[in-house]
Amino acid sequence: MKMTAFLLLTACLHISAKGLSQQITLSEKNAPLKKVLKEVARQAGISVVYDETLLSTFAPVNIDVKNVTVKEAMDVCLKNQPLAYVMEGKRITLVNVMPERVADSSITVTGRVVNETNEPVPGATIRIQNSSLGTAADGNGKFTIKVPNSKSVLIVSFIGYDSKTVAISGNTLNVQLKPSQTALTETVVVGYGIQKKSVVTGAISSVRAADIESQPVTRLEQVLQGRTSGLTVAASSGQPGSASSVRVRGITSFNNNNPLWVVDGVVVDNGGIGYLNQYDIESVEVLKDAASQAIYGARAAAGVILVTTKKGKAGKMTVSYNGYYGTSAPAHKLKLLDATQYATLRNEAVTNDGGTPVYADPKSFGKGTDWQAQIFNNHATRQNHEISISGGSEKSTFYTSFGFLKQEGIVASAISKYERANFRLNTTHKITPWLTWGENIGYAYDKSTGIGNTNNEYGGPLSSAINLDPITPAIETDPALAAGAPYKDNAVRRDAMGRPYGISPVVGQEITNPLAYISTRLGNYNWSHNIVGNTYLEMEPVKGLKVRSTLGAKISFWGDETYTPISYLNSSTISPRTSFARGQHQGYNWNLENTVSYTKSFGLHNLTLLAGQGAYMENRTKDVTVTFYDIPADNFGDASLNFKSAQANRISDGNEGIDHRVSSLFGRINYNYGEKYLAEGILRRDGSTRFGPNHKYGVFPSYSLGWVASKEGFWPENKVVDFLKFRGGYGTVGSDDIGDLAYLATIGSGRNYTFGNGDGEKYLIGYSPNAPSNPDLKWESTSQTNIGFEATVLRNITVAFDWYNKKTNDILQKPRIPYYVGAIDNPAANVGSMKNSGIELELNYHNKLGEVEFSAGGNVSYIKNKVTFLGNGVKTLADKQERFQGMPEIVRTEVGQAFNSFYGYQSLGIFQTQQDIDNYVDSKGNKIQPKAKPGDFRWADLDGDGVITDKDRTFIGNPMPSWTYGVTISAAYKGFDIVVFGQGVSGNKIFQGLRRLDITNANWQTKALDRWTGPGTSNDNPRLTDLDKNKNYTNPSSFYLEDGSYFRIKTLQIGYSLPGTVTKRIGLQKIRVYVMSENLLTITKYTGYDPEIGGTNALSIDRGIYPQARSFMGGLNVTF
Structure with a gap:
């Protein structure tokens, strides 16, 4: 035997005493070696690592032993087999033992096997391709092997990693293995x-x-x-x-x-x-x-x-750079009417109401002003750069990084920007073999400027660009018009050449020239400093027992600076005096946690215990805002340095937050038997300052069980299902999100009153109760049942499936009380319950197809939400309503329905003729909509009373997607790689509310060209009218709802990594260049800017949301 075999056999003598102590009883005749080894592993509670393709080539095993050690059983198993083994902890690695003599042309190759973080992979198998000869890496990942000649190819493998084929390029090799994406050992x-x-x-x-x-x-x-x-x-x-x-x-x-x-x-x-x-x-x-x-x-x-x-x-210091630079543009623009189309449709709306056309010659206006082109930037830049340094020794390690990100917005880029600089330092220090100290600190400074109103139909650049008429010029270039009203007003905003920005004579209120609006906000910005980190001390006085104390904190400073010049944007939007506002805020949160954990294995029993205590404080804030009026400055730069305003023209305000404190005790027990039968139990007790003494503390338990069926002795040998685990659990968690002191009856100020008349009147400051107390206010609780399974199929496919049922009880809210109680606010109470149920599926595939490494993964989720209780006799929730302009609420929360579902009138189509109106009658033959005209909506009379009233409103759509999904596909070939990632949603509706309804002269989208103009012309878009007596446009109805489903190619990235032989010559570990796109393609039927619309109380309400950008970038990754 060669020296490698000798070392392997010597290592067998140093296997753990625990592994040697296991007693093995086994009797088999002419059994496959794989079967026998699997049974030894099962009885000993260890794992055996081997090359499956070679194991089947060895002779069958005859074994008959009783109560022998693992070593004795292994010696019998491998008797007369060309195999040796290494046992480290609870793992045995099998390797082929090479013959003493090799061909004269043989060469000796040495090398090292490391993982993705350059740590050694002990026990990795190194085998000569098309041969049963091989060896194993030692504890440092190093190996030595003799190969027949310089053209030999090695196959390097280890459990949990993808095998790698390596050509002999010299006498020394460094092999890096990547974790297998399908490995459930992660x-x-x-x-x-x-x-x-x-x-x-x-x-x-x-x-x-x-x-x-x-x-x-x-x-x-x-x-x-x-x-x-x-x-x-x-x-x-x-x-x-x-x-x-x-x-x-x-x-x-x-x-x-x-x-x-x-x-x-x-x-x-x-x-x-x-x-x-x-x-x-x-x-x-x-x-x-x-x-x-x-x-x-x-x-x-x-x-x-x-x-x-x-x-x-630990190891050699590594320096890495990651960065990209690119440009962004709007992925989609609205199709709005041009000036000719606008004038034509305005004439039609007026004449439909019996008036005289406003514009004599619509065609004379041509295309007019494209307001979107005035504010959108097709070349907004974005960049990100990050440098990280990591390394250390066996006693101390560190990771530090520096980053800088800068991005321009695609809407009104002059006032839509974001910058962030960040720093991180993570270190660990092994003070003694049993004592470790470490810290993790992150810091970031960011500066942002924003366009103001976003997803808001009341002004701002985006809403104005949508609603402003295209006849008005962006800049008034006619000297005669510029010299007259309203431009003669000195406060009218002007461009760099002194020309006034156009002011619409027909569209007013908050809808202003977006260029003029932008000029009033130049220089304004928000800023913040955030420091988040922790430090910990961990002791392990005896093996398996760890005591850890962690102190964490978040310290934040943030503020804003805003200058408002004297301006005249239109007759309704005027700022008659200058002002400069500066806000400064600070916040401080901390948490202290102490835990004790103990891990112990005895035989096949594995036990981990955890006990802990926590103390948490948040919301310790201070806010100060000062506003200076009548500052003698006409731009942000001068105003920010000039505070020459009288004391009477200064207004300051400040306040401090109320500490929110939570104290906790918690524990967890994990147990498994041979990693086959699994159990976990958790118990946590929390106390919150937001509840009174009656219910200050809440107890939140959970338990879960698991069964790895594929480890059972009866599990058949097969090449289809490699791993199968069933799991299920039930538990309860909580929430105290109701605000501070809600359980108390507090007194509020600002309830002032004037007594007397004339000269004798007195203005007195008053106080009154805010809301009645509720000493029985308690925790909101959410209980959940979850059942699922995980599997590995055909070695390369992983599957995870879950079904869950989640119910929230005692929901914290403030139900309305009668005004005669005398309180200004409503008391806090536990009223309401809600249920969510759904299924989830995750699939992943990874394989090497020839020289192509291929991966694909996807996930899909289905969810159903329902409100189940709002209080005794209460059917609807009143305080979470969302309204749109002058309409009644457009969403409603009601028992039996999804939270905040769309609520309104259901359209049954459009009356094409007067006969249709006459035929739409109730049970008594009376017309249901007697004031309607052809071209108006036919509303559903749901209560059957023959009159369209508020009682005919119903639930018309769910703003929350029923389905969400994502898919990733990647491939790599000889240094080239490609990644495609897409995601989408389905099953939700979007309320498309982009147009100002109270401004009859506001512009339309081009779908207005498909309006009803006569019998048979449209059954979806009603006639144009300003008076709107049938409330075609002012009723909340299905007319405003659109399908919110979409699929988006979120990311496409193509890269190339230089060969290792090239990077080594220039002293680098890795160089990769790439190009990528973001939001490359969106497939949707939605007619707004973007179907992705988030929100707090209600999703999917589009009032003019700032759209997602489509970006193209080039990047570089370098590792030194």
């Missing part, structure tokens, strides 16, 4: 720990660094969209730096539905995650069911998202 982050995915009993989805880094985003939540099942992410605005709405398994409450974000153990709010740089993220775990969430108890009702940042690794 770990996932759970609350206060890490678990093997194969033994997790909760519903947890993960997003890894490779996916996070493949998509250019300004905020972390944007990259999670479509990446995992059960998670709905919708942009609230396409403005750079804007946050998105994030929902885990739907709407859970009438209140805050934002998930709990935990970054390296520090709790941060949804808006606060903007400080994170995507290249610093190692992984994101979404805890979706109560069994996994319950460890966070009181604040986990809306779901939990765990973010883990990158840490340093």
